[in-house]
Amino acid sequence: MDTDTEENVVAMGGRVVPAMDAVVKVFCTHTEPNFSLPWQRKRQFSSSSSGFVISGRRVLTNAHSVEHYTQLWNYLYIALLTVEDDEFWLDVSPVEFGELPALQDAVTVVGYPIGGDTISVTSGVVSRIEILSYVHGSTELLGLQIDAAINSGNSGGPAFNDKGNCVGIAFQSLKHDDAENIGYVIPTPVIMHFIQDYEKNGSYTGFPILGVEWQKMENPDLRKSMGMKDNQKGVRIRRIDPTGPEHKVLKPSDIILSFDGVDIANDGTVPFRHGERIGFSYLVSHKYTGDTAQIKVLRESKILKFNIKFESHRKLIPAHNKGRPPSYYIVAGLVFTTVSVPYLRSEYGKEYGYEAPVKLLDKLLHEMPKSQDEQIVVVSQVLVADINIGYEEIVNTQVLAFNGQQVKNLKSLAKMVESCTDDYLKFELEYQQIMVLQTKTAKAATVDILLTHCIPSAMSDDLKA
Numbered sequence: 001m002d003t004d005t006e007e008n009v010v011a012m013g014g015r016v017v018p019a020m021d022a023v024v025k026v027f028c029t030h031t032e033p034n035f036s037l038p039w040q041r042k043r044q045f046s047s048s049s050s051g052f053v054i055s056g057r058r059v060l061t062n063a064h065s066v067e068h069y070t071q072l073w074n075y076l077y078i079a080l081l082t083v084e085d086d087e088f089w090l091d092v093s094p095v096e097f098g099e100l101p102a103l104q105d106a107v108t109v110v111g112y113p114i115g116g117d118t119i120s121v122t123s124g125v126v127s128r129i130e131i132l133s134y135v136h137g138s139t140e141l142l143g144l145q146i147d148a149a150i151n152s153g154n155s156g157g158p159a160f161n162d163k164g165n166c167v168g169i170a171f172q173s174l175k176h177d178d179a180e181n182i183g184y185v186i187p188t189p190v191i192m193h194f195i196q197d198y199e200k201n202g203s204y205t206g207f208p209i210l211g212v213e214w215q216k217m218e219n220p221d222l223r224k225s226m227g228m229k230d231n232q233k234g235v236r237i238r239r240i241d242p243t244g245p246e247h248k249v250l251k252p253s254d255i256i257l258s259f260d261g262v263d264i265a266n267d268g269t270v271p272f273r274h275g276e277r278i279g280f281s282y283l284v285s286h287k288y289t290g291d292t293a294q295i296k297v298l299r300e301s302k303i304l305k306f307n308i309k310f311e312s313h314r315k316l317i318p319a320h321n322k323g324r325p326p327s328y329y330i331v332a333g334l335v336f337t338t339v340s341v342p343y344l345r346s347e348y349g350k351e352y353g354y355e356a357p358v359k360l361l362d363k364l365l366h367e368m369p370k371s372q373d374e375q376i377v378v379v380s381q382v383l384v385a386d387i388n389i390g391y392e393e394i395v396n397t398q399v400l401a402f403n404g405q406q407v408k409n410l411k412s413l414a415k416m417v418e419s420c421t422d423d424y425l426k427f428e429l430e431y432q433q434i435m436v437l438q439t440k441t442a443k444a445a446t447v448d449i450l451l452t453h454c455i456p457s458a459m460s461d462d463l464k465a
Contacts, residue, residue, distance in 0.1 A: 026050065078190075102273070108159065109170050122148045131282060146183050211247070215237075227298065239368065243369055243370070292309045316375075339363075377398065403422055414459055423439060424438060425442055
């Protein structure tokens, strides 16, 4: 390499342009689980995306670029890769990270979008900084909106500022009939949290959340009814995750006044740089699993302070399966599985938020788990046979109880059915439906049904343990 390219950045026309040698094209062969037919996988396919070299012989890209990889490891919405071949690292300058940009700051997105094999550069400015929903991880974190489109294949590439430092990772575009050239970037605070979490714990533990749902307190009558003084501001707790540490100290209708000493406004925002404001979940996102924070609340006109230790929260319907194959159990052709976002996407497509059953969507959006091992178990389909005649139209319906016993999760259902000695198997479903089968004939029919459909086992490996 010559002297110019040995530096991480090169000055051109008064603006510092990043060296392109740190930007790489990521090829991946994916073998996705089949959530609709959980005993098999989908057809293998290949994809390409962008990534970039950082310190420590590592490559940073987006998780969806390598999801369901054959040789790569992924972590929610960001993935950290390495390459064993020493030759790959020769004459490559790692990218340096910069600070969070301001509104109207120029950014340059570099990557390998579809439509060509050479590197592509797209320029724009930061048009919005706010808490965004991250599709892959189903998490709300700080994000940048830029007025430059992020095309397929460009995802995972770096976004540089005018000093040549990386200020984020390109990760998704807004696709809407009334909007053009709008892209989103994962900013450096989120990236550094991910990297430092991995370095600190040896694995990715995730961004903690405050396990409460809250209500804005902008209405003056509402504030007075809750005993708030004119100089007090905050948000009202509606519900608390019963499985989280917050449940031990916080109560519904507590008013959260501050988080770690930072006052929270009636609309749930906190100060954020140069007169800007942002949702107070931004403060929570700075924490790591195991960290503590002081929460000041107003309860029955008394101010109380609590130190809360952050733990990882689980959703009743998880956003992903963390690379694990889906669980299933089959008896007499009735296929039982658990509901997750990948399952809903497999059954109803990208528009599952509109197409899936209302009952399941309500649980996805609003219901909290009552215990750490609670799952939503459904009859996903019925493999038609003489034994199950009349039940073939029952699909994606939740199983509430078996022979009078509540179904807590799929493993408990499988265990109850396998050990059942009653004359009948009775499954109580949502919408007051029931399915009843003779125990002996149902279990005997299972073997033939599995052979007919070339299914290797009546249950997934995780249920056999």
